Amino acid sequence: MAHLLFRLRHVTEEEAAEVRALLDEQGFDVYETQAGFFRLGVDAIWLADTRQREAAEAALDTYQQARLARERDAFEQARARGEAPTLWKRFLAHPVQVALTLVAVVVIALLTLLPFLGLATP
The missing domain is CATH 3.30.1370 (Ribosomal Protein S8; Chain: A, domain 1)
Known part of the structure; x- marks a missing residue:
């Protein structure tokens, strides 16, 4: 085999x-x-x-x-x-791609945490 x-x-x-x-x-x-x-x-x-x-x-x-x-x-x-390669060099080489990636990470984090943030308010 x-x-x-x-x-x-x-x-x-x-x-x-x-x-x-x-x-x-x-x-x-x-x-x-x-x-x-x-x-x-x-x-x-x-x-x-x-x-x-x-x-x-x-x-x-x-x-x-x-x-x-x-x-x-x-x-x-x-x-x-x-x-x-560093993060700063990548940002300078592809600023739109890095910015969109960071925005996507923040949006996903917010969507994930949103149900739990609603529970915290009395």
């Missing part, structure tokens, strides 16, 4: 391509599935031969640790240069 090796949902295309290349170059027997039109399935990479499970998971763990270190270093370098 196949083993779910790597979920592709919320993964960038760059990372998915790196994972595919890693698994391919190490000779693992894998295949991909798509979630489909109604998103009822799973976007994932599956391991066909479960005897390769430990080796494949070890290779993925090593890759993910290296990627984490690489991305963390890139973020720290961007922060040191003053290029890291």
Whole structure:
């Protein structure tokens, strides 16, 4: 029976391509599935031969640790240069989107709390 090796949902295309290349170059027997039109399935990479499970998971763990270190270093370098994304920078880049998001949060909070605020008045 196949083993779910790597979920592709919320993964960038760059990372998915790196994972595919890693698994391919190490000779693992894998295949991909798509979630489909109604998103009822799973976007994932599956391991066909479960005897390769430990080796494949070890290779993925090593890759993910290296990627984490690489991305963390890139973020720290961007922060040191003053290029890291912050709320203020996002507001300056997209003021309407940030303002509408904040308004939506306030409206949802008010609609959620409105029944309870009515109970507080005698």
